Amino acid sequence: MPSIVKPVATHPSLQRNALDLTIRDYEGTMSTLCAGCGHDSITAALTRALWEVATPPHMIAKLSGIGCSSKTPAYFVTGAHGLNSAHGRMPPIATGANAANRELVCIGISGDGDSLSIGLGHMCHAIRRNVRMIYVIENNGVYGLTKGQFSASADVGSKSKRGEPNRMAPIDSVMLGLSIGATFIARSFSGDKDQLVPILKAAVSHRGFALIDVISPCVTFNDHEGSTKSYLYTRRHELKATETDFVPPASEILAQIGQNGAVNVTMHDGSMVRFKGVPPNYDPTDRGKVMDYLEEHQGQGEVVTGLLYLDESVPDMHEMNKTPDIALTKIPYQKLCPGRAALDRLQDDFR
Amino acid sequence: MPSIVKPVATHPSLQRNALDLTIRDYEGTMSTLCAGCGHDSITAALTRALWEVATPPHMIAKLSGIGCSSKTPAYFVTGAHGLNSAHGRMPPIATGANAANRELVCIGISGDGDSLSIGLGHMCHAIRRNVRMIYVIENNGVYGLTKGQFSASADVGSKSKRGEPNRMAPIDSVMLGLSIGATFIARSFSGDKDQLVPILKAAVSHRGFALIDVISPCVTFNDHEGSTKSYLYTRRHELKATETDFVPPASEILAQIGQNGAVNVTMHDGSMVRFKGVPPNYDPTDRGKVMDYLEEHQGQGEVVTGLLYLDESVPDMHEMNKTPDIALTKIPYQKLCPGRAALDRLQDDFR
Amino acid sequence: MPGARWCQVMRDRVNDFALKLANVNGTGSASANGLLMQAIFRMGIPVSGKNLFPSNIQGLPTWYEIRVNKNGYTARSLDYDLMVAMNSQTYARDIREVREGGYLLYDSSWPLDPELLRDDVHFLGVPFAQLCNDNFRDSRERILMKNIAYAGTLVAALQVDMEIVSTLLEEKYAGKKKLSESNTRALRLGYDYARDHFDCPLPFHLEKMDANGDKILIDGNTAIALGCVYAGATVAAWYPITPSTSAMDAFKVFCEKYRKDPETGQNNYIIIQAEDELSAIGMVIGAAWNGARAFTSTAGPGISLMNELLGFAYYAEIPAVIIDVERVGPSTGMPTRTQQGDLLECAYASHGDTKHILLFPSNPAECFEFAPVAFDLAERFQTPVFLMSDLDIGMNDWVVPRLQWDDGYQPDRGRVLSLEEIQQLSKFQRYTGEDENQVAARTLPGVHPKASYFTRGSGHNKYGGYTETPSEYQEVMDRLLKKHQAAAKFVPAPIIHRRPDAIFGIVTLGGCDPAVREALDLLAERGVVGDFMRVRGFPFDSAVESFLAEHDINFVIEQNRDAQLRSLLTLETNVSKDKLRSVLVYGGFPLSARHVIDGVLEELGIELKPVFVAAGRPAGEVPMEE
Amino acid sequence: MPGARWCQVMRDRVNDFALKLANVNGTGSASANGLLMQAIFRMGIPVSGKNLFPSNIQGLPTWYEIRVNKNGYTARSLDYDLMVAMNSQTYARDIREVREGGYLLYDSSWPLDPELLRDDVHFLGVPFAQLCNDNFRDSRERILMKNIAYAGTLVAALQVDMEIVSTLLEEKYAGKKKLSESNTRALRLGYDYARDHFDCPLPFHLEKMDANGDKILIDGNTAIALGCVYAGATVAAWYPITPSTSAMDAFKVFCEKYRKDPETGQNNYIIIQAEDELSAIGMVIGAAWNGARAFTSTAGPGISLMNELLGFAYYAEIPAVIIDVERVGPSTGMPTRTQQGDLLECAYASHGDTKHILLFPSNPAECFEFAPVAFDLAERFQTPVFLMSDLDIGMNDWVVPRLQWDDGYQPDRGRVLSLEEIQQLSKFQRYTGEDENQVAARTLPGVHPKASYFTRGSGHNKYGGYTETPSEYQEVMDRLLKKHQAAAKFVPAPIIHRRPDAIFGIVTLGGCDPAVREALDLLAERGVVGDFMRVRGFPFDSAVESFLAEHDINFVIEQNRDAQLRSLLTLETNVSKDKLRSVLVYGGFPLSARHVIDGVLEELGIELKPVFVAAGRPAGEVPMEE
Ligand SMILES: Cc1ncc(C[n+]2csc(CCOP(=O)(O)OP(=O)(O)O)c2C)c(N)n1
Ligand SMILES: Cc1ncc(C[n+]2csc(CCOP(=O)(O)OP(=O)(O)O)c2C)c(N)n1
Ligand code: SF4
Ligand code: SF4
Ligand SMILES: [Mg+2]
Ligand SMILES: [Mg+2]
Secondary structure: OOOEOOOOOOOOOOOOOOOOOOHHHHEOOEOOOOOOOHHHHHHHHHHHHHHHHOOOHHHEEEEEOOOOHHHHHHHEOOOOEEEEOOOOOHHHHHHHHHHHOOOOEEEEEEEHHHHHHHOHHHHHHHHHHOOOEEEEEEEOOEEOOOOOEEOOOOOOOOEOOOOOEOOOOOOOHHHHHHHOOOOEEEEEEOOOHHHHHHHHHHHHHOOOEEEEEEEOOOOOOOOOOOOOOOHHHHHHHEEEOOEEEEEOOOOOOOOOOOOOEEEEEEOOOOOEEEEEEEOOOOOOOOHHHHHHHHHHHHHOOOEEEEEEEEOOOOOOHHHHOOOOOOOHHHOOHHHHOOHHHHHHHHHOOOO | OOOEOOOOOOOOOOOOOOOOOOHHHHEOOEOOOOOOOHHHHHHHHHHHHHHHHOOOHHHEEEEEOOOOHHHHHHHEOOOOEEEEOOOOOHHHHHHHHHHHOOOOEEEEEEEHHHHHHHOHHHHHHHHHHOOOEEEEEEEOOEEOOOOOEEOOOOOOOOEOOOOOEOOOOOOOHHHHHHHOOOOEEEEEEOOOHHHHHHHHHHHHHOOOEEEEEEEOOOOOOOOOOOOOOOHHHHHHHEEEOOEEEEEOOOOOOOOOOOOOEEEEEEOOOOOEEEEEEEOOOOOOOOHHHHHHHHHHHHHOOOEEEEEEEEOOOOOOHHHHOOOOOOOHHHOOHHHHOOHHHHHHHHHOOOO | OOOOOOOOOOOOEEOEEEEEEEEEOOOOHHHHHHHHHHHHHHOOOOEEEEEEOOOOOOOOEEEEEEEEEOOOOOOEOOOEEEEEEOOHHHHHHHHHHEEEEEEEEEEOOOOOOHHHOOOOOEEEEEOHHHHHHHHOOOHHHHHHHHHHHHHHHHHHHHOOOHHHHHHHHHHHOOOOHHHHHHHHHHHHHHHHHHHHHOOOOOOEEOOOOOOOOOOEEEEHHHHHHHHHHHHOOOEEEEOOOOOOHHHHHHHHHHHHHHOEOOOOOOEOOEEEEOOOHHHHHHHHHHHHHOOOOEEEEEOHHHHHHHHHHHHHHHHHOOOEEEEEEEOEOOOOEEOOOOOOOOHHHHHOOOOOOOOOEEEOOOOHHHHHHHHHHHHHHHHHHOOEEEEEEEHHHHHOEEEEOOOOOOOOOOOOOOOEOOHHHHHHOOOOOOOOOOOOOOOOOEOOOOOOHHHOOEEEOEOEOOOOOEOOOHHHHHHHHHHHHHHHHHHHHOOOOOEEEOOOOOOEEEEEEHHHHHHHHHHHHHHHHOOOOEEEEEEOEEOOOHHHHHHHHHOOOEEEEEOOOOOHHHHHHHHHOOOOHHHEEEEEOOOOOOOEHHHHHHHHHHHHOOOOOOOOOOOOOOOOOOOOOO | OOOOOOOOOOOOEEOEEEEEEEEEOOOOHHHHHHHHHHHHHHOOOOEEEEEEOOOOOOOOEEEEEEEEEOOOOOOEOOOEEEEEEOOHHHHHHHHHHEEEEEEEEEEOOOOOOHHHOOOOOEEEEEOHHHHHHHHOOOHHHHHHHHHHHHHHHHHHHHOOOHHHHHHHHHHHOOOOHHHHHHHHHHHHHHHHHHHHHOOOOOOEEOOOOOOOOOOEEEEHHHHHHHHHHHHOOOEEEEOOOOOOHHHHHHHHHHHHHHOEOOOOOOEOOEEEEOOOHHHHHHHHHHHHHOOOOEEEEEOHHHHHHHHHHHHHHHHHOOOEEEEEEEOEOOOOEEOOOOOOOOHHHHHOOOOOOOOOEEEOOOOHHHHHHHHHHHHHHHHHHOOEEEEEEEHHHHHOEEEEOOOOOOOOOOOOOOOEOOHHHHHHOOOOOOOOOOOOOOOOOEOOOOOOHHHOOEEEOEOEOOOOOEOOOHHHHHHHHHHHHHHHHHHHHOOOOOEEEOOOOOOEEEEEEHHHHHHHHHHHHHHHHOOOOEEEEEEOEEOOOHHHHHHHHHOOOEEEEEOOOOOHHHHHHHHHOOOOHHHEEEEEOOOOOOOEHHHHHHHHHHHHOOOOOOOOOOOOOOOOOOOOOO
């Protein structure tokens, strides 16, 4: 993951968050991605969201696999530890990281190749464990870093740069997540920071695995006419199913309700997610309804975006395993080692 | 995979199929599974179905991964080549086998561990490629061969033999298959040969990947009270969504229609699948409706069985790749090698 | 006794014989066999039990071998004084394995096929099935109780201490009255029948002695799990695989016992059943990156799958402990058989230039002892460490010295910067400032923003920055090589026993230990004198090289086809490979002294007759392979 | 010329120099660089081009090196006579690399930082940006055309044949009038500027010659793909990975050209983009099991992931061809840099005892030639065969002899029973009846029910039946070992060149070939005479062993840290390892003769000054590592 040191230039008037940090404190090294790459917009949204929720930089763990998308962790929050692992293997490594230290906000960044091909099994099982983490798929329908092969998210009929159509049905991470019990499922568009930032903020508060699939056009290999993952196509076909406000614990609800209904979901940490403009017959807390809606609209070629499904009732991996609230790494060794006397007693059984 | 030579004993009065073969000709070596293991009933159904459709034994390829379930291929059709591969890797090997020789009826047998954990990504991608094969998951909710750990298909709350409840949401192969575009999806019960045999026969004719999840209780590790994959539980909670008749090409339709509606689907090879007793508001050719139905009934703890979804409109891997109708292995080398003259011409470009 | 013919009077032998019990798996024989073994152990007699079981849940042949030896030679014997033939499927081959003049105990409920009789073997028939049918109702119980019944017969025939056996049954079925009664009844059935029909005890039999002191009976997987608990491991990730599964099962049991916070009821550990081995090692790496002591346990196929991430951990310098309980490979191979076949795979796991640290425990006591060593080394050297056990060590019960624990032990967490240290830094640079072992300090997430760095498996320079510059890349790789070499001084030193006038050396590892020692003793008695070295870790300590250099001939005894230890010694010491001769046994059953003696004598071109083995008996005529 | 200072008069050198072009990737420099290289090739002059590019799509430093040598020494040079410095990011390090008295061409649209000037280098400034801004509108075009403009300058400065360059542009942009015009214009801009401002040509320059005959210019990945087409491969399964991706891309292109049935339009091949490498090798195995010639192409990380199934194919005896285009490992390493770091991983891939067949082509011509050999061996020996290429061979254009094809070639399908043969059998037993190479006949699915058998990676006996019996298991494993040894006679024999009075041998493999040959020539000229051997396959032919045995010192030259070829030679020949000395270069750039000479002389303890290299120039003062 190439990275270049970014010229430091702090603007004195920059706003400060609850930790008295400016957004600069949430930035990373300079991106080496292609100019215009969707992934860089996601970086910007992440930077913004983390600054807004004011997570201390060192309490963030950033992990990724391999791919252009997987370079993202280098480009935000330099003050956080980052780990750029092997292709497709981020979910287990993040699971281990979370297992050891649940106090960190664990952010995994992946690509559609990384997550839906080589890492598919791992992602599904991280979902199943409801590992508390934010899992962003920077979805461009191709393998960017290896120069433009179709990924498993390519739609039927979408054309490669060479003009060849993809023939296989896509694996849609949203439908997939619904089918295997994901508890937080969103789709967004890298071009739409206003939508993405509140989703990311909600994800930080979510009790478990937050799956966020972001359509993130690859300007170099998949932004041409005939591609269904181009900026143009996505803009033209986007259908915002919900709009989301994230309301931190003990804040007043200021959000305006859209034409359609609204749904509020209280998060485990006391914050609230407020769905505005929920269409009739849609309920982001009802899996069946969400599936219906998606089946109907996606079938028509629409790109349905928003925080689509949310379930705060499922315990996360740590809760299921009844671990302490603090990081396992904080438990002193004396508590972990039963000591010599216990060993002596135990060995009376081995006779 | 241990196997014992079975005592040969042919009953003279045994019926003969279209190839003049008796059902004995479709049997394999003697099972070494535990007495009463659900997997052995599936073996019996496979034997029966293959005999009924009268596939020539040597035109069958049987493949599997590793597990008790994966031993099954040894136990049917001795006259077919079998391949017992590595844990979770059957789908790619079967894909390769089918790629080389599409004329074979390719039957993959797997377990819930083999398919839903270690092999999950592979299975999903074989589905995506619509590889023409029958894919049976012998689903017992546990890892039988390694002595009873929960598999990913274990339901929330289902208890292990030691009494511990599973806490994680299951990966349901049927919902999963629906979400990623599988074209033939069935669930059955090893105890119900009448249901399973016609489904298997239909699968032989299917244009693509036929996913058949068969609840197959493990008498040794998961047939106790508190398990949701026991014989008793499955019998008590089974809900047959559809009944299926398989009508070979150019046969008369004799099937009786049940109380509910009926749906006929013509298969690519001219045979027909006749769904009898289809409940109102259910349509095995409408993905959205099938999801709805499953979401509703499975949510109530019911085990919905039958050939649940069928789509004959999707080209299989070979069709997508425009290969010839015959096996690629049958193309003579002379047709494959461009020869010296062509090489000479070509090299003028390398200057 | 029907069919028994006396061909040779056996000399009395006390506490020196071997028996083999042939059963069908899934019929409950294991507990009867274990009972016998445990009773002998409690009688203070050196004993070993080897379970030779199939990869199957029910219905296939399974054997159990018990060797009793007052001198402490408890490696596997290939000369069976008594065969308990309870499996009609394997009867024909079982009878062939009894040594001349030995005994065969069988179920005489049905007549024996006269074809299967042997002149030179004593046949003891007991109608076990009939006895159990007459005495028990339930059909499952009838099957199960046959096992306890033959145990009863053996108690009589071998003079096992009945009091000890009764105590064991009591302990086992405490609170389960019905079970206790049935077992006691079945035991008596076999016992009484033997007393009534045979001259008990047999010429070879048991007498209490005091050779076991406060030793314990434990399998390696249990011991290794206990070692992990004591080492302070908090995160375990695994995927079930024979023969390593019971290690994680044991870890769970111990954690439930020792790691539940008494006040809060919370678990001071987490065990994650991963979706596969790629994931399991990933979880270990993720946890270790965060500073937890984390491990996985697996077998060969799992190691193969972990290759890529092992290279990642090596290159990114993240600790990881991998327990490899080896079985017979390649591929699925024989999952329930033992081998030492993963040495090369583990030593050099992953593409590119990699070298890993390996530890070779030889028995459950060392499994326990080396577990904390593995974590210490993984953290000190910031790299994967393999604990190489195998099925024989891991799944068989061994009599070993009582496990020791020093309450003064403090985990060696290696060079991890504390908050204070970080605050004093002007800038943290991940791979600089290496110590004398070439290890640079690391930092953990969650401590301080100044300590953050980017961990990557792609090319990086010593500052942790991305690089594609050859010199920067090489600099890091060169340090890694030196770091690996530095670990040689920290792995457990080899065990060396020298004898005056030794004409050769023997090098071995792991569970070969008892067979090799026995063989060396027996050879020495006959004037063929060799020195002994058991390596316990890789990279090799200089003592390993010196030992090899001292001898013109070093036999390398190991359980694989391709001489993998010899290969490592060839590549990773300066000793000339001509000095290294292989004795290889890789059929899947534990090593016996006979394998070693035959191999050594053949290579030396020496013929010794009678060569073998226990208490002055003639060499067994039984073919060596079973 | 601004900033240029003449420090040393360069002697005229024709067709003997090296240039390096420093660019930013994603800006279109590749086609300009390729154009130059191709033009020189067409001038009949021995030439090589090495693309040193980053693992990134856009914006990072990238270099291209062209070496011209009338004597045919076209290994990478480390002494750059001319640097084309088009990347301000790397300007400082680029300038340092120019040899004393050399030249630097830069974009003088902006003033040079005086700090970066060197006394001993000639500076040639051309305002490329300004010229292009003045002449082109579109901003992207302005960027792209700068490259063609500097190519134009070089055409003038080095005296590239303008007619050839024009033809090349015409061929390239045939039918694309606008593009053709822009390119021609840009070329002229640079050309004219040079003519107007500099003494053209430079003291080192080109003159047509006729050294290339009917040679071709091709990269190894293209050649290997073509070889697979000619070998009759019908099933290809792969997962994208640098640097192997272009092999599969080329295979696709050739299949589209040659494998579409002219009558039906159907594809007589199938290429499957797998979900990962575990799957890709699985598909190959499944297809080969059915009798198709199937292959995959990958790089180190893929090999790591394939480990388990490679062991399966080895043990179940299923053919498979794996193209490993090596890159710098371990882990992700440097994906766009070259290394020979997967030898050990491939030779012994998988847990348990395994040995695989490896082929080592040294250039694209051998890539083409060895592809059918790989399939033949895989089928003859029913086992995985690795074609070990690397990034340097695979992705750089090489001048090689025209590829040859014998229309009499018939694939060696190995021992596959036909229907007739099957019908004559009473019973088919998979692993019996082995031939002199220890290969037993196999059958394919779909032929006849009597031929069916059960393929398994679990323990099996020679009949293919499941076994857990040691002797049966060992029997099969022992045959596999002998089978592997038998393959030694079938892999391509080593290339050996002996010189009278040689005092040492040099052993190398793959793409090291040209650098090693050059080094040996140069050393010999100076009286340090060595013999040459390039191994081309593993297991090693007896000629390999003889060569090694002949010499007291054999230098093993290879591109990895851990001396992996030396390790294989140590383990798999009888030669004493003291005879094998390593020269290792593993920074990721192709080998140069200087690396070899320095390594050899150092080991020999000989000092020769001036050692180096082309046409009597003094040794470069530039640090060797870049
Ligand atoms: C084991 C392995 N196989 C293949 C690769 C090569 N590779 C690098 S990135 C990549 C795909 C990236 O696609 P995606 O995840 O969609 O990321 P993008 O570049 O499109 O953002 C592949 C195949 C690898 N690094 N490792
Ligand atoms: C790579 C690898 N990991 C683990 C194993 C051990 N293993 C054998 S079978 C099995 C699980 C089988 O479960 P399932 O597929 O559900 O089959 P069942 O026995 O329940 O029919 C496992 C984990 C293995 N053989 N290979
Ligand atoms: S290749 Fe595509 S995905 Fe990669 S950086 Fe460029 S635009 Fe982004
Ligand atoms: S353990 Fe379970 S799955 Fe395996 S054979 Fe026995 S009953 Fe069947
Ligand atoms: Mg992508
Ligand atoms: Mg199962």
